[in-house]
Amino acid sequence: MTSLIMIIVSCALINNVVLNQFLGICSFLGVSQQMKASASLGGAVIFVLTIASAVASLLYDFVLKPFDLDYMKTIVFILVIAALVQIVEMFLKKTSPGLYRALGIYLPLITTNCAVLGVALTNVQDEYNFIESVFAGLGTAIGYTIAIVLLAGIRARVDEEAIPRPLRGAPVVLLAAALMSIAFMGFGGL
Amino acid sequence: MNKYLERIYNGVVKENPTFVLMLGMCPTLAVSTAAINGLGMGISTTAVLILSNVVISALRKVIPDEVRLPAYIVVVATLVTITELLIEAYLPSLYSALGIYIPLIVVNCIILGRAEAYANKNSVPLAAFDGIGMGLGFTIALTILGFIRELLGAGTVFGHNVLPQGVEPIGIFINAPGAFLVLAIMIMVLNAFGIKNNSDKLVSSCDGCCATCQRAAAGCGKEEN
Numbered sequence A: 001m002t003s004l005i006m007i008i009v010s011c012a013l014i015n016n017v018v019l020n021q022f023l024g025i026c027s028f029l030g031v032s033q034q035m036k037a038s039a040s041l042g043g044a045v046i047f048v049l050t051i052a053s054a055v056a057s058l059l060y061d062f063v064l065k066p067f068d069l070d071y072m073k074t075i076v077f078i079l080v081i082a083a084l085v086q087i088v089e090m091f092l093k094k095t096s097p098g099l100y101r102a103l104g105i106y107l108p109l110i111t112t113n114c115a116v117l118g119v120a121l122t123n124v125q126d127e128y129n130f131i132e133s134v135f136a137g138l139g140t141a142i143g144y145t146i147a148i149v150l151l152a153g154i155r156a157r158v159d160e161e162a163i164p165r166p167l168r169g170a171p172v173v174l175l176a177a178a179l180m181s182i183a184f185m186g187f188g189g190l
Numbered sequence B: 001m002n003k004y005l006e007r008i009y010n011g012v013v014k015e016n017p018t019f020v021l022m023l024g025m026c027p028t029l030a031v032s033t034a035a036i037n038g039l040g041m042g043i044s045t046t047a048v049l050i051l052s053n054v055v056i057s058a059l060r061k062v063i064p065d066e067v068r069l070p071a072y073i074v075v076v077a078t079l080v081t082i083t084e085l086l087i088e089a090y091l092p093s094l095y096s097a098l099g100i101y102i103p104l105i106v107v108n109c110i111i112l113g114r115a116e117a118y119a120n121k122n123s124v125p126l127a128a129f130d131g132i133g134m135g136l137g138f139t140i141a142l143t144i145l146g147f148i149r150e151l152l153g154a155g156t157v158f159g160h161n162v163l164p165q166g167v168e169p170i171g172i173f174i175n176a177p178g179a180f181l182v183l184a185i186m187i188m189v190l191n192a193f194g195i196k197n198n199s200d201k202l203v204s205s206c207d208g209c210c211a212t213c214q215r216a217a218a219g220c221g222k223e224e225n
Helices: A002-014 A025-030 A035-064 A070-095 A097-103 A106-112 A114-125 A130-158 A170-189 B003-014 B025-031 B035-058 B065-090 B092-101 B103-107 B109-119 B124-154 B176-192
Strands: none
Touching (some): A002 A130, A002 A170, A025 A130, A025 A170, A025 B025, A035 A097, A035 A114, A035 A130, A070 A097, A070 A106, A070 A114, A070 B065, A070 B103, A114 A130, A130 A170, A170 B176, B003 B124, B025 B092, B025 B103, B035 B092, B035 B109, B035 B124, B065 B092, B065 B109, B092 B103, B109 B124, B124 B176
């Protein structure tokens, strides 16, 4: 149990997926303009990443490894993740329209978010078993959500300030991300 | 200008994927810790980009429009796997330095972006030169970023110590925050000199999907895979 909690803390804070591993930068910078959208995307990422790491782990342990198809993992993972997201979307649309509306447009877009493929590959690299993979996926997604919601909060404040012209737009957001990254480095001492 | 040379000029200067289009930011930030890593990543991505452009352009009349994105992903993933195995076999030190970012070339927006925006509409030789140009632009940008970060953060250039005795390098530049910092300063300089770039779209209009991002000139609402 302790090791599972350690995995979550390590994935969410110490090795934060965005601020330390640089995965999912596109959506981290692109969607963080509004708090509500950021939180919805975070929810969708938690949902998809947890399921995707579970499926990828099962697939690796029971199909790829026994048949010595290790080298196929990149191709298999990305196709499975794409198909999985589609299935999850259709399933949600039918069974829980409320949740579907909340996560809505973000679900299909996560397919090519590099964080999802990145976590599936890291789990294999770290030789996590099924339970550990699921927790690593969950922890990573929580870390992503923390980072994007924090950045959305910072951007809401920054937008009201007078900023020198060359710094407006992307540079000031990146500087905010740099400062957040420095703060998250502090978790390395945990 | 010759239309093949024009493609290379376009990739390196006019539509430089990193400095103008602002595409493929994940590998740009992650592997630019040293100039040699940036160069290695740039060359690997260039190899995949040229081959994927050629294959997709050659198959452009065969692949049905409805399933083109999954088809592109299979092509790109195959090429990335081949590249990964080659690097693992012949350049083990680069392989361990780049680590997980080699398989992640699959989801690099530049590659699927060029497939969508250029390769599936143009002839094989033009697509190949487009790949060379874009890849070269990406490689140059990654090497410059890696050079700056390595110089400031470790005091070395391509692994050779250049700092005079007694001068301490600023370690944070080769850590994660340094990547954001250098990119921020770089875009600031571009803005200050009035060089047109997509940095505003980087922080506002991307909707979370790298491959079909609008910056890659591909419509985003209609993803099929």
